[in-house]
Each structure stands twice: as C-alpha cells, then as structure tokens.
Amino acid sequence: MTENTTGTHSEHQVVVVGGGFGGLYCAQALRSTPVKVTLIDRRNFHLFQPLLYQVATGGLSPANIAAPLRTIFNYQNNARVLMAEVTGFDVAGKKVLTKDGAAIPFDTLVVATGSTYHYFGKDEWAPLAPGLKTLEDATEIRRRVLSAFERAEREPDPAVRKRLLTFVVVGGGPTGVEMAGTISELARYTLRHDFRVIDPATARVLLVEGHPHVIPTFHEKLQKKAAEMLATIGVEVWNNCHVEAISPDAVTVCMSTTKEKRQIETQTVVWAAGVKASPLGKFLADAIGGGIEVDRSGRVAVGPDCSIAGHPNLFVLGDLALQKGADGKPLPGLAPVAMQQGRYAADVIRRRVKGESAPGPFHYWDKGTMATIGRSRAVAEAGPFRFSGLLAWLAWLFIHIMYLAQFSNRVLVLLQWIWNYMSRNRSALLITNERPAQGFDQGVKPAAK
C-alpha cells in the first residue's frame, strides 16, 4: 500500500527522514519540483529547539514552539507526512524501514535526524540530569525546577532546603548559559513574591563548564560580556570544571587546573554538555556496506553537495552530517546550518530531476550566532560585528519570531512573549506529569494520626 499511494511509480520519490530544520526546509523547498516527497518523523510536529529553554523555565508553552507537520504540509500537494519510527535502511533495495514493518521506497533519501545528548559513557546520569532536546525534556525540567521550590517551602531541615534551592547546569555553551540565566531570573524575579517561608532569591545557580570560558565558540570579548552578565544575574560560573559523578543528591566535579574535587549538594541538574548524533547515521552507513566515514559522535561524512561519497542519491543534513566548511573544520551543529543544507540539497535534487547542471558546492553563510542571558541581555556575533546587551537581545527576539513566523505561530508567540515580558513569565509555570494519566484517582490511603 505504501508503495502505491504516492502516485505512479515513475515519479521520483524523495523520502526525507526527520522533520527538524534540515528535513523540513528540504521538503518544503521541493514544493515546485516534479517529485513526490514523503516526510517521516517519530513526532507529529516540528520543534523549534532554540526556544526549548523557555518551555523548561515556564516562559512559553509547548504549543508556542511546536508546529504540527501536517499543518505545515497541508497545501503542499506533492508532499505527504508519515508519523513513524525509522529503524533502518535497505540501501540496495532503496527502502526505508519503519518500526511497524512498513518499507517506504525511495529514489532519493535525505536523512536529517539530528542529535541527542551525550553523557560521555555515563548513561546512568541521564535520568538524573535531563538534557534539553525534546518537549518532554523541557516539561520534565520545568517540573523538577518548580517542584524544588515547592518542596523547599515545605521542608523543615535547613540543609535539605539549601540542597533543594541549589541548581546545577552542566555545560557552558549557549544552551547552558540560557538555562542557567533563566533559572536564576526565575528565582530572583518571577517567583520572588510567591513563597512565604523561603526566599527564592537565595537560590544558588551554578554553571559548570569544562573550558576556561563560557560560550567557548564565541569571540573572546563576548565570552567576557557573557560572564559579566551571568554574574549580574546571579549565576555562579565554574570554568575549567568537569563533572565526575552525579547522584540524586549531589554533583561531584573536578577543577582541571588544580585537580581539586568539589561536591555540590543539589537535587536539580540540567545537562547541556556534549551531543552525539542520532543512531540512524550509523545504521545508514552500515546499510551501505563498508567504507563510509562515521565520526566518534556518529556523524556521517558527506561531500560538498551534502551527499555521501559514491552515493549521490543519499543525503545527510544537519547535526547528523559531518561536512567541512570553508576553513576545513566541520560545520557546527546549529539550526542555520541545517536549514541552509536543507534548501541546498533540495536544489541539487531539483536540478538533477530536471536535467539541469548541478549547483556549486555547498557554502554555509554564517549570519552569526547569539545567546541570551536572561530576559533582556544577549551576546551576538555576525562576521566582524559583535554586540551585546539589550540591542543583541532585541535582534535575537526579532530573528526568532521571523523564523517561527513561517509556521503561523508568529502573532501568538509575539503576544505571548510581550505578555510574559510584562508579567515576568508566569503563564506556563505549571507542574505537570507528576502522576501518569489514568482517568482514575490513585486511591490515597488515609494517614495514621
């Protein structure tokens, strides 16, 4: 059935695996190309990951940063969406294999399934220190952060209270900086009138980073600015600091310069260090046979046209791809890279199907990167330009809204943000999913007197 539903077999079938920035932009850019596009994702929505930290701190709701894929492709006649979990590839037979046993045929395959968090072999840390990749991660972190304040309010023992009011973010890249800054603001501003026993402003927020500076990929001057802003906002930054152990009650770190070990008593840890590629990269490489380069993170090497060497009909995009930039270094795992690769790959496919000459090699146009620190500060660099403070934050806001604009969320997100900004992020401060949905009260047992 799946083999016949996309029209005559003579039409070129493009199967795109992954509805993130890479896959989505590729599938959309094929709208006027005489191909049939099948977009497959495990979820039914496209997630705007850069704003997950807002959901994790109760500033935005999941629906503000997620756009249902079917809505996006509603009127793209040559595209269909399949919600399915891809479990492998039959490269020789040109099929994508899914968990429920279906095999979706392709002429051209685009794999863009992104990355997930990497615990450097310590997978047991995952439940203790959630990363921030999915909506469920974000609402789970939100639940833990808000619950910590709630429990502290009820807690008679000052030592336990202190532990509950200590938050550790591991990883000082943009995600970690954004999380730490927002948790600190939550404590010092948003929640400040909410409690009667505790003073939330006494909460301690630590940001632990292995490099000598936060946001190590940014220019030195911006690293300094970011550090200053974090200090102003109340975040303690520990640089040159590696995590050695995580338990439900504490994090043990090692200061790499002095080899000193320190233990931080905490019950809320957020992981924003280390990513690795989705396992589908390796599955694809294995399915091809030998000789495909896959790096330690699981990224699949692709050539200048975003396809695997020797397999021009197999494209890998975004965080899953290992592609060298103009400077010979691998392109970073950033949203704009995936978006541009997506559009580029669509261009390659379109020209090929139409019998036109191939475009030049892919060139990443680095329009700059940004990181926010709290509700009115950010750092941004674009080429030789660097700026920080409120101006950078407004630029960040504008750019993010413009990107979300395409999915009809723009007005709502803008209004929600204006609302949040003025009311200091109260609307989505919900603790949910503490108990599974059962439709039935779990039967609280009466307490002994």
Next chain:
Amino acid sequence: MTENTTGTHSEHQVVVVGGGFGGLYCAQALRSTPVKVTLIDRRNFHLFQPLLYQVATGGLSPANIAAPLRTIFNYQNNARVLMAEVTGFDVAGKKVLTKDGAAIPFDTLVVATGSTYHYFGKDEWAPLAPGLKTLEDATEIRRRVLSAFERAEREPDPAVRKRLLTFVVVGGGPTGVEMAGTISELARYTLRHDFRVIDPATARVLLVEGHPHVIPTFHEKLQKKAAEMLATIGVEVWNNCHVEAISPDAVTVCMSTTKEKRQIETQTVVWAAGVKASPLGKFLADAIGGGIEVDRSGRVAVGPDCSIAGHPNLFVLGDLALQKGADGKPLPGLAPVAMQQGRYAADVIRRRVKGESAPGPFHYWDKGTMATIGRSRAVAEAGPFRFSGLLAWLAWLFIHIMYLAQFSNRVLVLLQWIWNYMSRNRSALLITNERPAQGFDQGVKPAAK
C-alpha cells in the same frame, strides 16, 4: 516549623484543602478577614475544568486553562500556598495530615477536593477509557485521538483502519456531548486536508448514553436541539445504551430497551459517565468518628451553612459536598455551585471571627447551564430562558472568558480562541508524552532487512 510560620498562634487559622472552584473562591474571599489562610493542593495550579475538552482536542494548551496558585495569591498577604498531598485529618487535634509527614494546624477547615471519574466498579476500564478531570487526562486523550489518525494513515488493513477511525465517548452529559462534538469537528474540518491516504471525515464518532436523551438534566426542548446539532456535526448518538465491556479493541454495549448487545470496534474510548467524590470526604468523616452521613458517591452531607452537622468549624464544598437545594434535591456538581459555596463559607467564617451574626442559609443562585456542540453551537438555559445555536455559543464564550479573566489569562485566552476559531484549532495539535523524558535517546535497534 509549619506551626509557627503563619504568625502568632492567636490568629485564626483557616486551612483550605483543594484549589479548585470551591477552595479557591473561599480562600480569595477571606482576603480582608483577620485570619491566616493556608491553601493546600496536590498541584501548583488552579484548573479551569470546563475547558479541559478543548485541551483534549488540541484547541487550547494546558497553560491557557491553568493558573498557578502562587500567582493568584501573590499579593494576598494573609494567604499562603502549600503544594502537598493531604492524606488524612486529625479532627480532635485540629490538624491536616500530609504525605510527607507534616501536620498543618487549623481552627477552621474547608475541604473542597472535588470529584473524579467513576467506572461503576470496573476500575480496569480506566486505562482503556480515560476520563477528563486533569491536564494529564486531557493531553493523554489528545495523544490517543491524534495518534489514531496517524496510525490509520499508515495502516494497510482496512478493517484495522476502520477501527482506528472509530471513536466512542461514553456518557451523554455536557462533557460527553462537548467531547464527541469536538472530536467530530476535528475529523471533519480541522484535519480534513492533513492526510493523503485516509479521509478523516469518514471517522465515526459515537456517543453512548444510558438515558433516553443526551444532556438528561436539561430541559426537553434543549435535549432535542442538542441531538439535532450533534447529528448535523456527524456524531452518532446511541441512547438507552449501557457499556458492558471495554477492551483495547472494542466496546460492548447493551441497548436497555431491546436488551440487544452490540460490539463497537474501536481503539479510542473517552469516559464521561459517572463521577464519584474524592476519597478525602470519607477520610474526614472517619476522622470525626461515627454518625457523619456520606453517600454512595462519597459526598459528605453538610447543613445549610455548608458545615458538617455538629462541627461548625468543618466545611465541605463543591463536588465533595452533599447539600440539599431549595427543591430538596442535592445540588449538582457544577462549578457555579462550588464557587458560590466558597464565597458563602468565607462569609460565614468572616462573620464568626468578627463576632457578627451568622448569615442566612446558603442559597444557590442558578444562573443557568450550557453545553457546547462544536465550534459555533451550544444550548443554554437560565431559569425560564432557553436558547441554542450561535447566540448560546457566544454567551458561553463570554462567560468562560470572564471567569478566566480573574487569573490574568483573559487576553491570551481570547486571542488564542480567536486564532483557533479562524485557523480551526491547529495550534495545540501535538502528540506528546509517548515516550518518557529521559534526556537520552532510547537506542533504536536497526531493523533486519
């Protein structure tokens, strides 16, 4: 610690258990009374339950209908909020007992913990047929409804596809009618361009009701109108119909007039029949000792001043209370009843603390009830007035927004609704929580070719 944090012991301590309509309105109405109020709830937010069905069908987000309790009580100086699970009462010692071992002292106790779904002894139906009482229930139903369409799109077997596209709502009261109508509209309008294989408009939505008519508590004329509107919107109504069995693949019903049994093949069942009171009613009655009337549903009998006979400092409100109305019948479990009882009980407490005379007996001012059927139709009755159609729907909209207004959600909910209305409910059509948040990819295994 909990005994000393609310000021001197000589101040009158009012403990309100439950942050729903009854408890919330009571606690708020005590703002100018010289008492200390402690509001305890298992959740950190007040939930506007009448709109849960909108979350369950992806029309609104959880944050649109939930207001964090701490935000509500931010500036009420005599009130504090405790997020805790109450497990019992020490009536003699005047303490409320919580799961983490704390004992919160009271001079006056107000218990308003509401109701939950009742499966008439068949608790095993609960995971198969979720009710609609909590946010998690709503997002779980949303997940099941949307996933059914997704799975049908991938399903090669027409019999299975038909089963996936059959939805059963059990219970034809306002909640059931609202759910069935909205699922039907979702299928016939909202999702109609979203799929390529299935035609969502062919989905079958059945509403199963034990009485001869839907909304049996409404006037006969409105029952007819509602039935007509449901038919227009594509809902099949089976009256005089009781559920005998629910399995993952089917629902078996018995037609009470003919004794005929029918089996409906379905994988999505929503429970909107039968409620029972929270177990805390019985715990309170047991804690008092003997002689307190508790009905079969678990509701605690209260006198004309909303307190338990012989215990003027113990109030029970809302769905948990069994109180006779002017006509001698028990007051219904509706939001306006709980709200009015909450304000009334606060008045009783205020006068008592100030040494003033007690107010007259509680009198429920029935301002009317409504039920919506889809996005532009409703039925409403207020005293001798009955109306239906678009006018009733606009009245419903206005009243609900006014109630939500108090929690600062008004502008946002209004805008979200306008947006939803114009875009036909797309924004929150997310399938979430299929996999628990782990911060770690679960390691998809490669499929055999």
